[in-house]
Every structure is written in C-alpha cells, then in structure tokens.
Amino acid sequence: MARKKGRDISGWLIVDKPAGIGSTDVVGRVRWALDAKKAGHAGTLDPDATGVLAVALGEATKTVPILTEALKAYEFTVIWGAETTTDDASGEVLDRSDARPDAAAIEAALPQFQGDIMQVPPAFSAVKLDGARAYDLAREGERPQLAARPLFVDELTLLATDEGTATLRMVCGKGGYVRSIARDLGRSLGCLGHVAQLRRIWSGPFDVEDAVPFDLIDRANQAELEQRLLPLQAALTDLPELRATDQGAAHILNGNPGQVLGHAQFGEEVWVSHDGRALCLGRYLGGEVQPDRVFNLPLPEGSEA
Structure with a gap:
C-alpha cells in the first residue's frame, strides 16, 4: 500500500490573505510549505477580500466546525450609486442611481440589518440550488433565485463616509455575506451600492494583527513557519x-x-x-x-x- 504523502503536523497557521488569491489556494500553499498531510480552513474569503484566513493542519481540522460557528469581524467600504452582478467591484453594473446618502441616513438604516435577520446570498456564491453552485449558474448568464437565510449580526457600525462611499464594520455569525449587506443597504437607502474593499479583521480568537503575511509562506523555511503555528486548542477558547x-x-x-x-x-x-x-x-x-x-x-x- 502506498504511503500517504506529507507530515503529521497539527495546529493553526493564521494567514493575512491578500487580494487576488482564493482561500483554497492559500491552504494549498500552506500545506505545501509545511509538507503537511492534511489541511483545511475555517471560513472562505472571496478572492478580492483580504485578512484573517485560519488554516487548520492535521488534527486541528477536527476543530474547524467550532471556529466556523464563531463570530467574525469585517471592515468594508461600500461604493454608492451602482449595483453589480457580484455585489462587489468585480461584477458588471446592473443598475445605477444618482442618489447619495449622508451619514445620518446611513446611521438610521443600519438597525434593520442588526440582530437576527434574513439575508439573501449573492448570486455569485457557493450556495447550492438544485445541486448546482449559484456561481456556476450565474456565470452561465442565469440569475439564481436564492432563498433568504437566517443570520445573526452582532454589530454594524458606520466608521467613515464621504459623498460617494461609506466604510463600515460588521460582526456577524456563520454564513454572513458582507456583499449582501452592501447590496441591501444600498437598496434600503435608495442609492444602490456594492462592496469596493473587504477585510476580515478577526475570526473567533484569531486577530489579523497576529496573522502571518502571505508572502512569508514562500520566503520562510519550514522551521520558521512551524514557530508561527498555534496549538489545536487555540480555536477552543469559547x-x-x-x-x-x-x-x-x-x-x-x-x-x-x-x-x-x-x-x-x-x-x-x-x-x-x-x-x-x-x-x-x-x-x-x-x-x-x-x-x-x-x-x-x-x-x-x-x-x-
């Protein structure tokens, strides 16, 4: 019988994911750099998003469901005046508006998106519809009709605003889509909107300030990366x-x-x-x-x- 490739190494490597690479690709790079037999992650980030991506190695993959259920925090910028196919800047514009909300109007609209809410995922998402991924249907030109899903939003705060954009922070539970918040907030304000920038600043116990820069994964040797590993139980603090x-x-x-x-x-x-x-x-x-x-x-x- 062929021997399984890779080392039996367990723990968490918290990566500051850059824009332009998928979460699965980051996991693959970490696994290759550490020659790990098994790896996974707790919570996908869109390719254009940055910030905390918690990569589990070996036995730590058994704790991924715990971290998946934990609260996560995001800081994001919304551009007003256009709704897109992807609900972010990578998509094609579906509709435009000349309206621009002021800070008072934004603040007044935020409470409806806090607490236990129902949220429709973006058309370009991994949600399954009749066995097919929504993003596959969307790429074929369809507009998948996705059902609203429950989401707990612990916090939604306006951080800054100008004439054409707003920067917000959201803390939410499992299954939250920041892109949907931007879309629905734009609709509520009558100005339309989409995400321009998105960064996950913490996920459960893991903070972006303690994350490994992505370029270090290629530059560092195995011993240096292993020193940055957190123990399996680091995900179990709750x-x-x-x-x-x-x-x-x-x-x-x-x-x-x-x-x-x-x-x-x-x-x-x-x-x-x-x-x-x-x-x-x-x-x-x-x-x-x-x-x-x-x-x-x-x-x-x-x-x-």
Missing part, C-alpha cells in the same frame, strides 16, 4: 476545558466515555485535556465526557505514555 484523569484519558483515547475533573452544564460541548495535550471534543455527562472527536496528538516532551 468552550469549557475539563481535565481527564489518567484512567479517563485512556478511555477517551479509545473513543469511550472517560472521567474528568471540573464541571460544565450537563450535555454541554467541552474539550478535554490531559498532561498538556488536547484529547477530544465531547459532551459533558456529569463526571464523564462522551468524546465526539478524538485528537491523535503526540505526547508532550517529557511525558510518559
């Missing part, structure tokens, strides 16, 4: 940590319920550690944790098996 007993750790590593120290709400999702090593994600069952995803990580140096 979950309670419980510590397994020696016997509990052995049971958990075999996929069975194991005894833990500490407390959480019954049935709550938690993560379990033992001797400084992350063991699993699971559910707290009162003194024990039932593992859902077990992490196959090496023992820390100096530890005994």
Whole structure:
C-alpha cells in the first residue's frame, strides 16, 4: 500500500490573505510549505477580500466546525450609486442611481440589518440550488433565485463616509455575506451600492494583527513557519476545558466515555485535556465526557505514555 504523502503536523497557521488569491489556494500553499498531510480552513474569503484566513493542519481540522460557528469581524467600504452582478467591484453594473446618502441616513438604516435577520446570498456564491453552485449558474448568464437565510449580526457600525462611499464594520455569525449587506443597504437607502474593499479583521480568537503575511509562506523555511503555528486548542477558547484523569484519558483515547475533573452544564460541548495535550471534543455527562472527536496528538516532551 502506498504511503500517504506529507507530515503529521497539527495546529493553526493564521494567514493575512491578500487580494487576488482564493482561500483554497492559500491552504494549498500552506500545506505545501509545511509538507503537511492534511489541511483545511475555517471560513472562505472571496478572492478580492483580504485578512484573517485560519488554516487548520492535521488534527486541528477536527476543530474547524467550532471556529466556523464563531463570530467574525469585517471592515468594508461600500461604493454608492451602482449595483453589480457580484455585489462587489468585480461584477458588471446592473443598475445605477444618482442618489447619495449622508451619514445620518446611513446611521438610521443600519438597525434593520442588526440582530437576527434574513439575508439573501449573492448570486455569485457557493450556495447550492438544485445541486448546482449559484456561481456556476450565474456565470452561465442565469440569475439564481436564492432563498433568504437566517443570520445573526452582532454589530454594524458606520466608521467613515464621504459623498460617494461609506466604510463600515460588521460582526456577524456563520454564513454572513458582507456583499449582501452592501447590496441591501444600498437598496434600503435608495442609492444602490456594492462592496469596493473587504477585510476580515478577526475570526473567533484569531486577530489579523497576529496573522502571518502571505508572502512569508514562500520566503520562510519550514522551521520558521512551524514557530508561527498555534496549538489545536487555540480555536477552543469559547468552550469549557475539563481535565481527564489518567484512567479517563485512556478511555477517551479509545473513543469511550472517560472521567474528568471540573464541571460544565450537563450535555454541554467541552474539550478535554490531559498532561498538556488536547484529547477530544465531547459532551459533558456529569463526571464523564462522551468524546465526539478524538485528537491523535503526540505526547508532550517529557511525558510518559
């Protein structure tokens, strides 16, 4: 049987993605640079968008769903006066308007896009419609009729404005499209609009200020990049940590319920550690944790098996 290529390396590399490259391409570059056997990311950024792209390696890919559910923050600039096929500057103009909103009108319109809202994704998105990706249908000249989806918007703030543009910050939950916010805000204001620039400034616990510049991935050697890796548990800061007993750790590593120290709400999702090593994600069952995803990580140096 052929040996799988790549190294068993686990952790998170937080990349400051530049414009002009897709999220999957960034993951591929990171995987190649670190010769990693397995890699993925938590939350796609459009090719023209920049900012935090959290790349998971090895066992950290098992924690991607946790980070996907976390809040994320974006700063973006909207150009008023035109709506486009893609809801950003890369698309063709569908309609124009001579109207331009002032700061007071923008501020007054923002509350309707906060809290629990319903949002229609852009036509150029990865949403599936009858088994086909919306962007594939849109590229063929169709205008896919996408259903509105629920979205939680924790914050939508006007940062700056002039006669033709506005810069805003949005903090939202899973599945949010900044391009849709720009489109719908432009429609609400009667001036039309689309995204000109978009930057993700943080994603869950990961901040763009701590991200690796993309060009470093090609310039640095493996050892330098490995020093920038964050541990698997860096993505789990929003979950309670419980510590397994020696016997509990052995049971958990075999996929069975194991005894833990500490407390959480019954049935709550938690993560379990033992001797400084992350063991699993699971559910707290009162003194024990039932593992859902077990992490196959090496023992820390100096530890005994």
